[in-house]
Amino acid sequence: MKDILSYTLPELIAELPTEKLYRAKQIYSWLHVKRALTFDEMSDLPAALREKLREDYIICKLKTVKTLISERDGTIKYLFELPDGECIETVFMEYRHAYSLCISSQVGCRMGCKFCASGLDGLVRNLTPSEMLSQVYEVERLTGKTIGSLVMMGIGEPLDNFDNTVKFLSMLSDKNGKNLSLRHLSLSTCGLVPKIKELAALRLGLTLSVSLHQADNAKREEIMPVTKAYNIDELIGACRVYIAETGRRISFEYAVIAGVNDSKDDADRLIKLLRGINCHVNLIPVNNVAESNFHNKRENVKNFEGYLNAAKIPVTTRRTLGSDINAACGQLRRSIKN
Ligand code: SAH
Numbered sequence: 190m191k192d193i194l195s196y197t198l199p200e201l202i203a204e205l206p207t208e209k210l211y212r213a214k215q216i217y218s219w220l221h222v223k224r225a226l227t228f229d230e231m232s233d234l235p236a237a238l239r240e241k242l243r244e245d246y247i248i249c250k251l252k253t254v255k256t257l258i259s260e261r262d263g264t265i266k267y268l269f270e271l272p273d274g275e276c277i278e279t280v281f282m283e284y285r286h287a288y289s290l291c292i293s294s295q296v297g298c299r300m301g302c303k304f305c306a307s308g309l310d311g312l313v314r315n316l317t318p319s320e321m322l323s324q325v326y327e328v329e330r331l332t333g334k335t336i337g338s339l340v341m342m343g344i345g346e347p348l349d350n351f352d353n354t355v356k357f358l359s360m361l362s363d364k365n366g367k368n369l370s371l372r373h374l375s376l377s378t379c380g381l382v383p384k385i386k387e388l389a390a391l392r393l394g395l396t397l398s399v400s401l402h403q404a405d406n407a408k409r410e411e412i413m414p415v416t417k418a419y420n421i422d423e424l425i426g427a428c429r430v431y432i433a434e435t436g437r438r439i440s441f442e443y444a445v446i447a448g449v450n451d452s453k454d455d456a457d458r459l460i461k462l463l464r465g466i467n468c469h470v471n472l473i474p475v476n477n478v479a480e481s482n483f484h485n486k487r488e489n490v491k492n493f494e495g496y497l498n499a500a501k502i503p504v505t506t507r508r509t510l511g512s513d514i515n516a517a518c519g520q521l522r523r524s525i526k527n
Contacts, residue, residue, distance in 0.1 A: 193246035194220055194319035197356070198365055212238065214365065221366030224326050226250055247272070249319040251327045257514040264511030267328065268522065271296070271320055275313055276522045278343055279324040280511070281332060289338045292324045294354055295345025300379050302400075303412045304444060304475055304483045307344040307522075315350040321357040325367065338373040342398070344522065347376050348384035358393060371395040377442060382419040385427040389434040397431055398440040398471070399424070403450045404458040412449065425462065438467040443493075444475040451489040456496035463502055470497055470504040 193216075196204060202213040215233060219225040228234075228242045254276060255268035265281040277293040295315050298308035329336055339361070341347045347354045354376070362371050377398040378385065388397070401424075403409035410416040419427075428439050441463065445451045463470070472494055474485035490506060497504040 190247045191245060192249055192317060192319050193242070194249045194322060195317050195356070197360060198363065208238065216242070217365055220248065221322075221326075221360070221363070224330060249317070249323050251320075251323050253327075253331070259511040259514045261513050262511060264514065265328075265332070266511065266514050267331075269324065269327065271316075277316070277320075277324070278522055279328060280343065281328050281334075281336075282511070283334075284508075287338065288332075288334045288336050289340065290325060290328055290336045291340045291343050292321060293343035293345050294321060294341055294347040294350050298345050299349065300346050301414045302379060302402075304402075304446060304478060304481060306478045306480065309480060312345075312349075315353055316345065318353050318357040318360055321353070322360060322367075325361065336369075339369065340375045340377065340398075342375070342377045346379055346381070348378045348381040348388065351384050351387065355388075355391065355393075358395070375440065379413060379415050380419055380424045380427075381415070382423050382427045385424075386430050389427075389431040392435055394435070394437075396437060396440055397428075397435075398442050399428060400442045400444075401459075402442070402444050402446075404455065404462040408450070412446075421462070425466070428466065428468075432467050438469060441468055441470045442473060443470055444473045445485055445490045445493055446475045446483045447486040447489060449483065451486070451493050453492075453496060456493050460497065460500040460502055464500075468503070470502055472504060472506040474506070474509070 198213060198217045201217055202210060205213055212234065216231065219231045225231055226248055228239045231239055249272060251269040251271065253267055254270050257266040263283050267279045268276055269279060270276050275296045277296060279293060280291040282289045282291070293316065296313035297311055299312035301308050325336055325339070358371060358374070361367050361369050371394045375396040375398050377400060379400045385397070402413060404421065406416060406421045409421060432439060443459070472490060474487065474490045475483050477484050494504055494506050
């Protein structure tokens, strides 16, 4: 059975060579605008075509396994089951009547960052374009709200699933579908240098977030093994290429971890590294992960922000939404699995 929700409109046209062109467009609209979950709903298609579609294709649908709702700010964390039984997390956030979604790009992750729960058991598999789209469609269906912005900061490394991610982005921004401007999307990477350059060349207009977390190469290696493959100089080089190609500034993520990367020396090194780069630093007080002893000290986060401010490096500390349901990324999935 083929997964019809992963077909772009041109691919769908190619799938139906004997049908009139407008049929593919009708089907695409049923799937991506009206969000039909069965072929029976596609009432303006001939019965014979609906039957043929039913025989050849499935429509990807996510099953809600668990829903955690923050009593403080309405943030909702979903644990979704995929068609093959694997689970992923998706987080819905509301801020000043605008709705934003944090989606997953893989089941698990093979990047092995020490402070992150998503990669503790390695990578299971990549998500398909339809499984990424379905997170958006299913949350819009469940909440009745229209999602206006997206962050690819859930489980997985989106650039390690490059082709599916790029296809997902093109379908998400398709005017025949959800039609979301990629200006409203941030993609976060731990620093896969060749893929950052490939992404730059596509000039998609999205915001690139780079998870830096440490400006010293040897120390970054200790918490982010990806540094062994691509060192900090190479990473910053790729960021410069990205900025030059796209004209967009980069957002550097920095999870502030007590005693690991939150000293004045750490801040000074970061300031030196980023001096002159068109960027913004986003400090994230590290979430505690049960399996590790990383934690944050609020006072150190505040001081760290102060050092960057004083050096005129643009910086903000991430607002904590849903702090009462604040299981770190990937922990909900693990809690079900183990
Ligand atoms: N693989 C991508 C995107 C997923 S993680 C990446 O590495 O960027 C999204 C962000 O959350 C990354 O910046 C990641 O480093 C950060 N993160 C992971 N675990 C965290 C934790 N326990 N506390 C704070 N931030 C964390």
